[in-house]
Amino acid sequence: GENVEQHPSTLSVQEGDSAVIKCTYSDSASNYFPWYKQELGKRPQLIIDIRSNVGEKKDQRIAVTLNKTAKHFSLHITETQPEDSAVYFCAALIINNAGNMLTFGGGTRLMVKP
Amino acid sequence: EPEVTQTPSHQVTQMGQEVILRCVPISNHLYFYWYRQILGQKVEFLVSFYNNEISEKSEIFDDQFSVERPDGSNFTLKIRSTKLEDSAMYFCASTLDNEQFFGPGTRLTVL
Numbered sequence: 001g002e003n004v005e006q007h008p009s010t011l012s013v014q015e016g017d018s019a020v021i022k023c024t025y026s027d028s029a030s031n032y033f034p035w036y037k038q039e040l041g042k043r044p045q046l047i048i049d050i051r052s053n054v055g056e057k058k059d060q061r062i063a064v065t066l067n068k069t070a071k072h073f074s075l076h077i078t079e080t081q082p083e084d085s086a087v088y089f090c091a092a093l094i095i096n097n098a099g100n101m102l103t104f105g106g107g108t109r110l111m112v113k114p
Numbered sequence: 115e116p117e118v119t120q121t122p123s124h125q126v127t128q129m130g131q132e133v134i135l136r137c138v139p140i141s142n143h144l145y146f147y148w149y150r151q152i153l154g155q156k157v158e159f160l161v162s163f164y165n166n167e168i169s170e171k172s173e174i175f176d177d178q179f180s181v182e183r184p185d186g187s188n189f190t191l192k193i194r195s196t197k198l199e200d201s202a203m204y205f206c207a208s209t210l211d212n213e214q215f216f217g218p219g220t221r222l223t224v225l
Contacts, residue, residue, distance in 0.1 A: 032212050036157075043205060043216040044157060089157060095212055100145055101159045101170050102214060 002027040004092050006105025013080050014113050021075045021108045023090035030092040033073050034102070035064060038087045047088075048075070051095075080112045116140045118217035120206050126223045127196055135191045135220045137206030146189045147207040147214065148181065150174065157205065163189065196224045 003026040013019050025033075031052035036044035050057045050064045050073065057064050061080075066073040077084055090105040119138045127133050139146050148160040161171040161181055168181065180192045189208075193200055201224045206217040 034213070036216075043218050045216070046213055049213065093212065100209070100212070101147070101162050101172075102149075102157075103159065104157045106156045 002030055002092055002094075002103040004090060004103050004105040006090050006108060008108060009106060010109045010111070012111045012113065015080060015082060017080055019075075019077045019080050019084070019110055019112075021088055021090070021110070022072065023074070023092075023105045024070075024072050025092040025103075026071065027092070027094070028068075028071065029094050030103075032093045032095050033064070033066060034091050034093070035062075035075050036089045036091065036104075038089060038107075040086075044089060077110075080110075082112050082114050085110055085112045118206055118208055118215050120204075120217035120220050122220060123218065124221045124223070126225065129198055129224055130195050133193050133196055133222065135193075135204050135206075135222070137189045137191070137208075137217055138187050139189055139206065139208030140210075140215060141187070143208035143210050143215075145169075145209045146183070147209075148191045149205045149207060149216075151203045151205065151219075153202070160191070160204075193222075196222075198224050200224050 006023045034049035037047045038044045048062050061078045063076045087107045089107050091102040093102050121136045146163040149157050151157045159172050160175045162169045178194045182190050203219045205219045207214040
């Protein structure tokens with residue numbers, strides 16, 4: 001089955017700096033890669049996603065890059081703000097697989113210091 | 115904006131008791147999921163459900179677990195005889211295509 005590794009497990013940055021979180025996946029059939037933000041005690045919220053036919057996607061201060069050959073994808077947050085502090089999870093999924101199950105990475109606790 | 119809802123928000127039970135966690139997926143969604151998150155750990159897939167049957171399940175989803183869509187709106191997860199290690203946050207999710215929308219979760223505490 002799919003295995004998703006995520007690094008780092010914790011990341012502390014100064015407000016205004018950039019943050020980068022990296023994930024690798026094992027199943028080359030995976031073709032959809034969402035990123036979720038989870039605040040303490042809350043549900044995971046989708047913040048950005050990318051499909052395997054695209055190498056990069058950007059939404060304001062958030063961008064995701066995908067390297068299919070290396071089976072590697074990354075989340076980039078620029079101009080970080082204290083409200084970006086949360087746990088971020090990457091995930092991988094095979095579209096059109098019967099179960100469409102998400103396999104999550106281990107999570108990154110991002111702390112943005114004001 | 116429509117949301118996935120879950121009840122109860124917190125369930126406390128004695129070991130060996132049965133629990134039913136309830137979810138109302140977004141109304142036009144076709145695929146339904148249960149995930150589990152043990153405190154401080156990652157979200158883990160339990161089961162997916164489509165067209166009134168299980169389409170995939172993980173190793174965690176053993177004979178103690180079952181899912182049901184008893185009517186057109188509810189989607190339930192039953193744990194027949196709870197164990198201490200079942201204590202976790204249980205999230206329901208639903209999707210129409212790929213983007214999975216998560217419910218607020220039910221915190222299950224097994225004493």
